[in-house]
Amino acid sequence: MNILMIGQKGLPSRSGGVERHVDFLARGLATRGHRVIVLTLGTFDLFHAGHVRLLERCRLLGSVVVGLNSDAFVERYKGRPPVVPYEARAIVVAACRYVDEVYENDGPGRDIIDEVRPRLIVVGSDWQDRDYMAQLDVDAAWLSERGIVIVYVPYTAGISTTQLREAAW
Numbered sequence: 001m002n003i004l005m006i007g008q009k010g011l012p013s014r015s016g017g018v019e020r021h022v023d024f025l026a027r028g029l030a031t032r033g034h035r036v037i038v039l040t041l042g043t044f045d046l047f048h049a050g051h052v053r054l055l056e057r058c059r060l061l062g063s064v065v066v067g068l069n070s071d072a073f074v075e076r077y078k079g080r081p082p083v084v085p086y087e088a089r090a091i092v093v094a095a096c097r098y099v100d101e102v103y104e105n106d107g108p109g110r111d112i113i114d115e116v117r118p119r120l121i122v123v124g125s126d127w128q129d130r131d132y133m134a135q136l137d138v139d140a141a142w143l144s145e146r147g148i149v150i151v152y153v154p155y156t157a158g159i160s161t162t163q164l165r166e167a168a169w
């Protein structure tokens with residue numbers, strides 16, 4: 001199994017909410033007290049509350065490595081650079097209490113996944129109906145060989161970099 005969804009369209013949250021499911025999953029994965037490595041990838045531009053909640057959930061699952069998209073990758077992917085340059089984004093993300101390490105990510109994800117060797121890759125549920133594996137340039141077999149599971153956690157409604165950008169300019 002490569003994909004797990006928590007909350008929203010995923011596991012029902014009636015019996016205690018998202019945090020309880022996340023905690024349950026974390027306990028199941030932790031072997032002999034060792035925390036699992038959780039990788040989450042993104043640009044984290046104009047760092048906001050939705051990013052913090054995502055990172056908080058990552059931390060509930062294990063040690064958090066952020067694969068922070070480089071300016072060049074963002075420009076290639078979105079056709080324009082981020083508002084905040086890489087070095088400044090890295091300072092902010094690294095200062096978040098839920099983050100253990102920040103790596104620069106300069107491609108779709110496959111290389112950084114191979115470097116970090118996470119047990120889990122966590123992403124917001126805005127990716128749930130899109131092909132996140134294709135985005136990472138991996139497939140189910142590639143993930144299975146490495147024992148990696150993709151976990152979708154609920155997207156925080158009402159805030160995004162795009163919305164902030166549009167509101168400010």
Ligand code: CTP
Pocket residue numbers: 040041042043044045050051054122123124125126127154155156157158159160161162163
């Ligand atoms: N994320 C989230 N809730 C939000 C915004 C982002 O859970 N309100 C999650 C995304 O699903 C992703 C991570 O945070 O796993 C980084 O997202 P990123 O694309 O950097 O931020 P966005 O605000 O979604 O940026 P944009 O508007 O440019 O898509």
